[in-house]
Amino acid sequence: MTQLSTPPTGTGPLGRREARLAWGLLFPTLFIVSLVVVLPLLSIFWISFKPVGLADLRAPTPVVREDLRGRPAAGGDPAEIRYRIRNSSQDKLITGVVLTDTLPEGLTIQTLDPRCRMDGAALRCDLGDFEGGHREDFRIPVTVSQAFLDAETAVDATPVQITGSAENIMTNAEFTLENFARVFDGDEFWGVLGVTLFYTIFGTVGALLFGLFAAMLLNKSFRGQGILRGLFLFPYVAPVIAVAFTWVNLFDPFSGSANALLIQMGVTQQSINFFGQRPLALIMVTVFEIWRYFPLSFLFILARMQSIDSSMYEAADMDGASPFQKFWYLSLPQLLGILSVLFLLRFIWTFNKFDDIFLLTGGNAGTRTLTVNVYEQAFAISNIGAGAAVAVVIFGCLLIFSFLFFRFISREEGL
Amino acid sequence: MSMLRFGYVTGPVLGVLWMIVVATSVAVAMSFATGEAFRPSILLCLVWGALAGVAGVGARRGPANLAIGSGVVFLATLFGIGPLVMGEGVDWVARAFAALLLALSAIPPIRAILVQVTTLGALSRHEFEDAVIRFLTGFGYIFFTAIVVIPFYVMVMTSVKSQSALLQNPLDFSLDLDKGWALFRSYSELFGQFNFGSYLWTSFYVSVLTVLLTLLFSVPGAYAVARLRFRGRAAFSRSILLIYMVPMIVLALPIYIAFSMTGLRNSIAGILMIYPVTTIPVALYMLQGYFRGLPAEVEEAGLMDGLSRLAVIWKITLPLSLPALASVSLYVFMIAWNEFLLAFMLLDDPSKFTLTRGVAMLNSSEIPREHLMAGSVIATVPIMVIFLGLERFMTKGLTAGSVKG
Known part of the structure; x- marks a missing residue:
C-alpha cells in the first residue's frame, strides 16, 4: 500500500503574501470610501428615526x-x-x-x-x-x-x-417614527413618487431614443463627422449649472427667446410660463434631462455600432433586404445588449438626479421628485429627520434597482 | 404603408415635410441672427413642397433644372409668396440672404432625398425606404445641431447684451459693435467686483487636486483588482460600481451634518475630502479594465529581474497605461469642475467659492441676467476648451467611465 498523496489545499505562503499585498493596496480606497460613503449611509438610517431639525445641529451651550x-x-x-x-x-x-x-x-x-x-x-x-x-x-x-x-x-x-x-440630539436615545409618518403622509408622497417615475421613465427612454437616432446619423464617415460628434457631446460636458440657467433664461415668460419665437410664428398668442405651470414644468424638466443626457447614450450606442461586423450587412444586401429590414432584423438585435444596460444604468441615475430639477424649478410647479424632496424636507422645512426618512425610501428603491442591475449585468458582457 | 409607395405620393409628401423643416429652421436661424420677424407659412410650404417633390421625381435630372427650381423658390420667397414669410421691416439684404438660404437648403436636398425615386408610378420598397431614410438623416442633422447650438448661442449672446434690450426684443441678439470693449462689461464686472478670478483659480486647483488624489487612491486599488489574486476579488470588482448607485443628495445630507458639527463646512479641505471619494470608484473601475488588457508577461519579466511589485507598478504598468491615465484624469477633472451640489451645500463663504458655487450666487433678482450668463460662459469655456482639445481621450474616458452622470 502506497500512501496516496493529496494535492495541497488552501493557500500557500506565496498566495497569502499576494493577498496581503492586494488588501494593502486596496486599504486606502476601502478606508476612505467607507468613511465617506458607508458611514453616512448608516447615519442616514439613524437620523431618519430622530426628531432632529436644522437648528438642533448646533448643540446648546x-x-x-x-x-x-x-x-x-x-x-x-x-x-x-x-x-x-x-x-x-x-x-x-x-x-x-x-x-x-x-x-x-x-x-x-x-x-x-x-x-x-x-x-x-x-x-x-x-x-x-x-x-x-x-x-x-x-x-x-x-x-x-x-x-x-x-x-x-x-x-x-x-x-x-x-x-x-x-444632551446631543444625535446621540441620545430618543427615537420617533414621526419622520416616516410625515413622509408617507397623505397624497403628497404618491404625488412625489408619480412625478419621480414619470421623470425617470420618460427621461431615460427619451435619452435612449434620441441617442440611438443621433448614433445612426453619425454611423458613417463623412467630412465633419468628428466636429458633429464633438458638438453633440456639448450638453453633457458643460457644467449643469450653466446649461440649466441658460434654459431658464431661454424659456423665461417675459424675456425668453423661446416665447418670442413661438409668438412670432403664431404657435401661441400669449407667452407660456414653461417652468412655472403644471404639467408643463414636469415635461420641460424631462425634456431637459433628455437633452442633457442623450449624448451619453449616443456615445455608447455609436461605439457599439462601429464594432458590428459589416459583412453581415453585405450579406443582407445580397439577399435584397431593405434599409428598414436591415435596421430591425440586424442592427437592433446587436444593439439590444448595450441598450438594456444603458437603460438600467440611466434609469438609476435619472432616479437619483437632483441638481437639474433643483436648478430649473426648485421642485415647484409639480416637479418635486424624491431627491428634491430630501432637500425640501431637510433644508426648506428644516426637518433633517424627515429628509433622512425620504433618503431611506430612496435607498430602498435603489436596492431593488441594483438587484435588477446585478442580474442583468452578469448576463450582459462588456460593461 | 404600401399606399405611400408611389412616386406621386412619396415625392410630394417628403417634399412638403422637408420644406416645412427647412422653412422653420431658416426662420429660427434668421430670427436669432437679426431679431426681425421671420416665420414659415405652413400653407405655402404645402404648395411649394408638393411642387418641389413632384418636380424632384418627374423632372429631368441635371444641374440646369436644379438651378431653375432654386431660382424660382428664391424669387418667390423674396417677393413674399415663398414658404418663408418675412416682416415688413426686414431690409433687403436680410431678405435676399434668407431667400437664398431657403432656396439652396430646400431644392437641392429635395432632389438628393428623392435620388432613388425615379418614377411617379409604383416604387419598390427599397426606393421608398431609401428616400425616407435620406429625409430622416437630413432632418436629424438639422434638428440635433439646432437643439445643441441654440442654448449655447443664447448663453453667449445674452452675456453681452443688456437686460433691458432683451426685454424689448428677446430675439434681437445682434451686437452693437460700436460699443467696442464695453460689450464685455459684465465679464469685467464679474472679474472686478464679484471676485470671479479667485473662483476660477479655486475651481482649477480643487479639480487638479481631486484628479491627483483620485489617481493616488485608485491606481493601487485598480492594480490589485486587476492583477492580484485574493479572496473576494470578483465580489469587490462588482460592488465598486454599486457605490455609484448611491445618490449624491443622500450622502450630502449626513456629510452636511457631520461637517457642521466638526467645523469642516466652509473649508476647501472639506471639499477635497469629499470630491475624490465620489470619483475614486469610477476611476478604479476604468483603470482596472485597462490594466487587465495589458500583457502580464511584461510585468512578470520585471518581477523576475528583481523588481518589487510597487516598482513594477511604477516602472512598467503606469508608463504603459498613460493613455488610460489621461482619459481618467480628464473625466475626473470634468466631474470635479462641474460639481455643483456639494459646493452649494458646503460652501457659504464667498471667499472660498468654487466657480459653480459662484455662478449659483449670481442667480438673484438683484443681479442682471447678463452677469449670470457671463458667469455660465466663464464656467463653460475652460471645460469646453479642454474637451475639444483632447476629445479623443475624453470620449474614451466617457465610454469606459460607464454611465456616470
Missing part, C-alpha cells in the same frame, strides 16, 4: 459675558463683577454648568456666592442645571485697590470660561 460694574474711582471703592449667563438654546437643558475665571490682581472679594469657591485668584462656580432659555445675572461684589486702577487692567483680560454638558 452656556454663554457668558463679563464686565465690571460700579465705576470705582479711587482705591477702596466698591464694585461688582457681573457675569451675564444664558443658555444658547430656548428649550434644551444644560446640565452641570461650571464657570471658571481668574480674577485680576487688586480685587478683593467681599462676599462669595455659596455656589462659588476661591482658590488663590482662581474662581470656580458650580451653577447647576440650566433650563432652556435660562438667563442669569451673576454678581460678585468686590473692592478695588489703587494698584488695580493704576494698572488699568480690564476685568475680562483673563477670559472667563464656562462649560456644561447638553
Whole structure:
C-alpha cells in the first residue's frame, strides 16, 4: 500500500503574501470610501428615526459675558463683577454648568456666592442645571485697590470660561417614527413618487431614443463627422449649472427667446410660463434631462455600432433586404445588449438626479421628485429627520434597482 | 404603408415635410441672427413642397433644372409668396440672404432625398425606404445641431447684451459693435467686483487636486483588482460600481451634518475630502479594465529581474497605461469642475467659492441676467476648451467611465 498523496489545499505562503499585498493596496480606497460613503449611509438610517431639525445641529451651550460694574474711582471703592449667563438654546437643558475665571490682581472679594469657591485668584462656580432659555445675572461684589486702577487692567483680560454638558440630539436615545409618518403622509408622497417615475421613465427612454437616432446619423464617415460628434457631446460636458440657467433664461415668460419665437410664428398668442405651470414644468424638466443626457447614450450606442461586423450587412444586401429590414432584423438585435444596460444604468441615475430639477424649478410647479424632496424636507422645512426618512425610501428603491442591475449585468458582457 | 409607395405620393409628401423643416429652421436661424420677424407659412410650404417633390421625381435630372427650381423658390420667397414669410421691416439684404438660404437648403436636398425615386408610378420598397431614410438623416442633422447650438448661442449672446434690450426684443441678439470693449462689461464686472478670478483659480486647483488624489487612491486599488489574486476579488470588482448607485443628495445630507458639527463646512479641505471619494470608484473601475488588457508577461519579466511589485507598478504598468491615465484624469477633472451640489451645500463663504458655487450666487433678482450668463460662459469655456482639445481621450474616458452622470 502506497500512501496516496493529496494535492495541497488552501493557500500557500506565496498566495497569502499576494493577498496581503492586494488588501494593502486596496486599504486606502476601502478606508476612505467607507468613511465617506458607508458611514453616512448608516447615519442616514439613524437620523431618519430622530426628531432632529436644522437648528438642533448646533448643540446648546452656556454663554457668558463679563464686565465690571460700579465705576470705582479711587482705591477702596466698591464694585461688582457681573457675569451675564444664558443658555444658547430656548428649550434644551444644560446640565452641570461650571464657570471658571481668574480674577485680576487688586480685587478683593467681599462676599462669595455659596455656589462659588476661591482658590488663590482662581474662581470656580458650580451653577447647576440650566433650563432652556435660562438667563442669569451673576454678581460678585468686590473692592478695588489703587494698584488695580493704576494698572488699568480690564476685568475680562483673563477670559472667563464656562462649560456644561447638553444632551446631543444625535446621540441620545430618543427615537420617533414621526419622520416616516410625515413622509408617507397623505397624497403628497404618491404625488412625489408619480412625478419621480414619470421623470425617470420618460427621461431615460427619451435619452435612449434620441441617442440611438443621433448614433445612426453619425454611423458613417463623412467630412465633419468628428466636429458633429464633438458638438453633440456639448450638453453633457458643460457644467449643469450653466446649461440649466441658460434654459431658464431661454424659456423665461417675459424675456425668453423661446416665447418670442413661438409668438412670432403664431404657435401661441400669449407667452407660456414653461417652468412655472403644471404639467408643463414636469415635461420641460424631462425634456431637459433628455437633452442633457442623450449624448451619453449616443456615445455608447455609436461605439457599439462601429464594432458590428459589416459583412453581415453585405450579406443582407445580397439577399435584397431593405434599409428598414436591415435596421430591425440586424442592427437592433446587436444593439439590444448595450441598450438594456444603458437603460438600467440611466434609469438609476435619472432616479437619483437632483441638481437639474433643483436648478430649473426648485421642485415647484409639480416637479418635486424624491431627491428634491430630501432637500425640501431637510433644508426648506428644516426637518433633517424627515429628509433622512425620504433618503431611506430612496435607498430602498435603489436596492431593488441594483438587484435588477446585478442580474442583468452578469448576463450582459462588456460593461 | 404600401399606399405611400408611389412616386406621386412619396415625392410630394417628403417634399412638403422637408420644406416645412427647412422653412422653420431658416426662420429660427434668421430670427436669432437679426431679431426681425421671420416665420414659415405652413400653407405655402404645402404648395411649394408638393411642387418641389413632384418636380424632384418627374423632372429631368441635371444641374440646369436644379438651378431653375432654386431660382424660382428664391424669387418667390423674396417677393413674399415663398414658404418663408418675412416682416415688413426686414431690409433687403436680410431678405435676399434668407431667400437664398431657403432656396439652396430646400431644392437641392429635395432632389438628393428623392435620388432613388425615379418614377411617379409604383416604387419598390427599397426606393421608398431609401428616400425616407435620406429625409430622416437630413432632418436629424438639422434638428440635433439646432437643439445643441441654440442654448449655447443664447448663453453667449445674452452675456453681452443688456437686460433691458432683451426685454424689448428677446430675439434681437445682434451686437452693437460700436460699443467696442464695453460689450464685455459684465465679464469685467464679474472679474472686478464679484471676485470671479479667485473662483476660477479655486475651481482649477480643487479639480487638479481631486484628479491627483483620485489617481493616488485608485491606481493601487485598480492594480490589485486587476492583477492580484485574493479572496473576494470578483465580489469587490462588482460592488465598486454599486457605490455609484448611491445618490449624491443622500450622502450630502449626513456629510452636511457631520461637517457642521466638526467645523469642516466652509473649508476647501472639506471639499477635497469629499470630491475624490465620489470619483475614486469610477476611476478604479476604468483603470482596472485597462490594466487587465495589458500583457502580464511584461510585468512578470520585471518581477523576475528583481523588481518589487510597487516598482513594477511604477516602472512598467503606469508608463504603459498613460493613455488610460489621461482619459481618467480628464473625466475626473470634468466631474470635479462641474460639481455643483456639494459646493452649494458646503460652501457659504464667498471667499472660498468654487466657480459653480459662484455662478449659483449670481442667480438673484438683484443681479442682471447678463452677469449670470457671463458667469455660465466663464464656467463653460475652460471645460469646453479642454474637451475639444483632447476629445479623443475624453470620449474614451466617457465610454469606459460607464454611465456616470
